[in-house]
Amino acid sequence: MKRLQMLAFATAAMVATLNPSLPSPAAVLPPAPALAPVPHVAAANGLSVMTYNVEGLPFPLAYGRSARLAEIGERLGALRRAGRQPKVVLLQEAFIPQAKAIAAAAGYPYAVIGPQTGDAAKDAPALDEAFTAQASWLKGEGLGKWVDSGLVILSDYPIVQTRRMAFPADMCAGFDCLAAKGVLLAWIKVPGKDNPVAIADTHLNARKASGVAITRADAAYAMQVAAARGFIRTQVPKSADLVFGGDFNIGHDRTRIATQAALGGIVADASEATRITDLGSINEPIAADRAAILARAKEKQYFRAGTGGKLRLQSLEVPFGSANGGAALSDHLGYVAHYAF
Numbered sequence: 001m002k003r004l005q006m007l008a009f010a011t012a013a014m015v016a017t018l019n020p021s022l023p024s025p026a027a028v029l030p031p032a033p034a035l036a037p038v039p040h041v042a043a044a045n046g047l048s049v050m051t052y053n054v055e056g057l058p059f060p061l062a063y064g065r066s067a068r069l070a071e072i073g074e075r076l077g078a079l080r081r082a083g084r085q086p087k088v089v090l091l092q093e094a095f096i097p098q099a100k101a102i103a104a105a106a107g108y109p110y111a112v113i114g115p116q117t118g119d120a121a122k123d124a125p126a127l128d129e130a131f132t133a134q135a136s137w138l139k140g141e142g143l144g145k146w147v148d149s150g151l152v153i154l155s156d157y158p159i160v161q162t163r164r165m166a167f168p169a170d171m172c173a174g175f176d177c178l179a180a181k182g183v184l185l186a187w188i189k190v191p192g193k194d195n196p197v198a199i200a201d202t203h204l205n206a207r208k209a210s211g212v213a214i215t216r217a218d219a220a221y222a223m224q225v226a227a228a229r230g231f232i233r234t235q236v237p238k239s240a241d242l243v244f245g246g247d248f249n250i251g252h253d254r255t256r257i258a259t260q261a262a263l264g265g266i267v268a269d270a271s272e273a274t275r276i277t278d279l280g281s282i283n284e285p286i287a288a289d290r291a292a293i294l295a296r297a298k299e300k301q302y303f304r305a306g307t308g309g310k311l312r313l314q315s316l317e318v319p320f321g322s323a324n325g326g327a328a329l330s331d332h333l334g335y336v337a338h339y340a341f
Contacts, residue, residue, distance in 0.1 A: 046314065046341070047190050047197065050086035051245035051299050052334025056099025058147065068329050069098045073105025075320055075329075080107050084319070086336045088188060089154040090201040092247045095147045095179070103154050110159045114151025114184035114201065115166035117144075131219055132170055139211045145169070145180040151201045151246075153186045160196050161187040165231045173220035174210030181205070183228050185235055193341065195306075198236045202228055202246040207253060221249070222259045229266050241311045242267065243339070245301040247332070252297055270302040273337040276313050289318035289326070293333055301337050314338040 056069055079085040089108065094100050103111040137143055149166065153159070166182035181203055187196035204224050210217045236242050244267050250256045260266050274293055293299055305311035317336040320326035326333055 047088065047243075047339045048086040048317075048336050049088045049090065049199065049243050049245060049301060049339065050319075050334055050336040051090040051092075051201075051247075051301055053092040053203070053247045053299065053330060053332035054094055054099055054102065054334075055330040055332065056091075056094045056096050056150065058096050065096070066098045069096075069102060070105065072320075072329050073102040076102065076106030079319060085156070086319075087156045087190075088199055088243075090199070090245045091150075091152040091154070092201070092203040093150045094152045095150045099150075100152060103152065106154065108154035108156060110155040110157070112153050112159055112162045112184065112186055114149035115164050115180045115182040116148045117146070117180050119164070119166035119182070120145055120169040120180050127168070127170055127223070128219075131216070134216065139174045141172070141174065141177045141212075142170075143178065146178045147180070149180045149182050149184070150203060151182070151184040153184055153199060153201050155186070155188050155199075157191065158189045159186045160189050163231075163235050165227070167224055167227055171220060171223045171227065173205055173217045174212035176205045176210050176220070181224070183231050185231075190341075193241075195240065198240045198242040200232060200236075200242070200244040200246075202244070202248070204228070204247070204249045206249050207251060207256070218253075218255050218259070221256060225259050225266055229263065232267055237306075239307040241304070241306045241309050241341070242270070243301055243303045243337075244270070245299075245337075247298050248300045249298050250300070265302070267302045267304055270304040271313070273301040273303065273313050273316060274299070274335070289321035289323075289333055289335070290316060292322065293318070293335055296332070299332060299335065303337070303339065310341055312340055314340045 054069060054072055056065060076085060076089070085106070091099065091102065094102070100113065163185040164182060166180050172181065183200055183202045185198060185200045188199055189196050205217060205220045207214060207217050207221070232242070232244060248260070250260060274290065303311060303313065315338045317338065318326070318333055319336060320329055320334060
C-alpha cells in the first residue's frame with residue numbers, strides 16, 4: 001500500500017510538472033504587435049513554408065528551453081526585419097507557453113493551435129484488442145493526455161478557416177501517448193490566389209524514443225498515418241493546393257516508409273520537398289544542412305497542386321543551419337520550402 005501511495009504521489013507530481021498553464025484552446029491566438037512594413041523578397045504568386053520542430057518540451061524532459069525558444073522567436077523576427085521571413089511556419093513540439101510565444105516574438109499576425117488535451121476522441125471505433133490490451137502505464141500509456149498536440153501554424157496571410165483532428169486517445173504508443181497528437185489544418189488566403197491554400201501540420205508517433213517495442217510503435221504509427229490520410233482526403237478537395245508538413249518520424253525504417261507509401265502516399269499524388277534535387281545551384285552550407293535533414297528523414301513537406309493548378313517547388317532554405325548555430329536552437333533543423341504557383 002505504501003508503494004502504491006508513493007507511486008500515486010509521484011504521478012501527481014509529474015502531472016503538475018508536465019502540464020504547465022497553456023493558452024486558451026481558442027482556434028485563433030491574439031494578433032501579434034504590428035511591425036513596420038518590410039519589402040517582400042518572395043517571387044510574385046509565391047508562398048514560403050517553414051516546418052520546424054522547436055523542442056518545446058516541458059521540464060524535466062528538457063532543460064533550458066525557454067532561452068532557446070526565445071532566440072528562435074528573435075531570429076524569425078530578424079528575418080522579418082530583413083524581409084526574408086517565411087510566410088507560413090509550421091511548429092511541432094510547441095508544448096510550453098514559451099514555444100507558443102514564438103508567434104508574437106516573430107511578428108506573425110495569425111496563429112492557430114492544434115488539438116488540445118480534451119480533444120482526443122473517446123467514442124472512436126475500438127482499436128485492435130491485442131494492441132490495447134498490451135498498454136503499459138509505466139511507458140506513459142493509459143494515463144491520459146498531459147500536454148496538447150504541440151502543433152502551431154503561424155501565418156503572415158489571413159487564416160480563413162481551420163480544422164483540427166486529434167488521434168483517438170489510445171491510438172498511440174509509449175510516451176507519445178502523453179501528448180494529444182493529431183493534425184492541424186488551416187486554409188490561408190495567399191495574395192494573388194482566388195482560392196485559399198490548404199496548409200496542414202502534424203507530428204506522428206516516435207519509434208525508439210516512444211520507449212516501447214518497435215513493433216508496437218510501428219503499429220500505432222500505421223493507425224495514425226491512416227487517420228491523417230483520411231482526414232486530409234475528406235477535408236481537402238483535390239481542387240485545392242495543399243502543403244502538408246511536420247515531423248513525420250519516418251526515418252529510414254522500411255516499415256514506416258512502406259506505411260506512408262501505401263494507397264498513393266499520406267497525400268495522394270503529392271511530391272516531397274526534400275527529395276527534389278532539381279533546384280538549381282545550392283551553396284555548400286545549405287547543401288550540408290539539406291544532407292543532414294535527409295539523413296534524419298523526419299521533417300517533411302508534401303505538396304500537391306489542385307486540379308488545373310501549377311504549384312511547384314522553387315527552392316529550399318535552412319535559415320538557422322549548422323553554419324549559424326542552428327543545431328543549438330533545437331534538436332531538429334527547420335527548413336523553408338519556397339513554392340510558386
